[in-house]
Amino acid sequence: MFTILYTLSLVLALIGIFGMISQKNLIKILISLNILETGVNLFLVTAGWSAEANVPIITGKLGLPSAVNFVDPLPQALVLTSIVIGLGVTTVALALILRYYRKTGNLTLEPSEFQSGGER
């Protein structure tokens, strides 16, 4: 089960990386970045997961063995943070893409801009 989860999350991350490299459209690159993020987040959650363990929430029944045996909560906290950061990056990127579109009228970074542009 672990192997499947790890493999799937890494495959998702690789799909994202492939998309970021192969796509030209800015929105599609951004979506690929989000796919990569999801893959990495799933990988992190998997790291703390265990089939027999419980949800890491302390309930009233603390004395019971089932309540003591819970999954590692740290990766979940990390993923929560990383999701929020991902949201922020996506928002900023979308706003910038919108500005870029209004300024230039297209949604791709022109190859000519990789070379020396004109004077500012």
Place this chain on the structure above:
Amino acid sequence: MNTYLTLLIILPVFAAFLMYFFRKADNWINIAIMSFVTLFGTVSSLVMLFSQGSEVVALGGWKPPYGIVLVGDRLSLIFVALIYLITYLIAQFGGIERTKVNDHKSGALFMLLTAAAAGMILTGDLFNFFVFMELAAISSYVLIAKGGCRSSYTGALKYIFTGGLASMLMLLGIGILYNTTGTLNIAHLMLRIGLVGDSLRWLALGLVLCGILLKMEVFPFNLWVPESYKGAPAGMKIVLGSILSTVGGYTLIRLYPILIQNPGLIKMLLPLALLSLILAELAAYREKHINRLLGYSSAGQMALVMLAILFGGRMGIYAAIFIVIAHALAKAVLFFVGAHFKKSTDSSMWESYRGLSKTSPIGAVLFTVAALSLTGIPGMMGFWGKLSMIGAGLASAKYFSIGIILIITIVEGVYFLRISGTLYQSNESDVKAKASYLLIPAVILVLIIVLIGFWPGCISKIINGGVSAAERSSEYAKLVLDYLL
């Protein structure tokens, strides 16, 4: 004393929120807030550095390997003082009109960036480092785009995508490290990294390095450099060149005890650093746009820092710290003077600066001195860094790399002296010097460069303290995990 370390991160964040309430007020209030906060940071970190040295704050009272720690030791305090000094100069002297950190939105972002940079240096936790890195990244995306022209947006978008890719790879690496060692605390990691199998350790460290190399502008993570440096507002250029790359360099120095346990990884990184050095400096040699040229030169200098760390040993780390500091100071001078030239001639092409030494004699002198220091001419600060770097290379018998470094230094000298030569050519044009206030911070920084250049003894004690703190993992681990060992 404990609270000062936390204040270094909290105060700028607080100032950023405060600025919202003064959005309708005059500019000088914002500038006053920013200057006060950054000046406080500079003074208090210098006081801590000179008074006793090391300090560890366990946030929330959680003991080190479990909670997040802030570590202000002899190494990190040097760099906090350095970045606060530069942010102070930007806030105080560059804040008027030109650098666009004047309106409250840019001011708030600039303060968040300062907090994030200080946090990246002070934190002792790898995931916390990642969070601060993203905070710095998001603020810098927006600040670059504030330039408002086409290349600002292009640069910011490229930075977002390379930055997003690199930071996600870094997060994956952090995940693998946590999975295998069970800790995120950097000091704890230094002790436990040996337990991980070879290939997995390479993978994890390589992924973590992606994020750091992005900040250091090392090839292949520096595709965003030319456009961002061209399009960013002047204050942001200084931040990119002197603060963010400094933070990247610091992190690599901090991780040295972990890196040194992986000779294979070092063998892999060495060609990368050399390639980055050659490509960046050759690109700078061909460049006509002054800001892009300075950006390429930053990338080259940071590759030099990486080489110094890879050479290893006390001497290598000494060289790395020295070059990072010398680069941060000199690059800030060059950008301040460059902004002054741009304002005076209304052009960013250095070929049009012909004869500017007549209109702005001080500017021309400052530019030349900073350029000479970057190249490593004796009597300037950069010389001592390059000297100990070559010593480190000889000690570790990396003769091929030394040869390349020396050749590239000549290239660097040629393209900087070409600009200085242009400044001193005679020309009949009658341009007026504008925005001369930008020269004040440059004068201050050049005085520091020359002082250290002629009398390196005045900071070598502090740097040696930093070297000891960086070199031995045992010292850092003992500081952070004192009660465990």
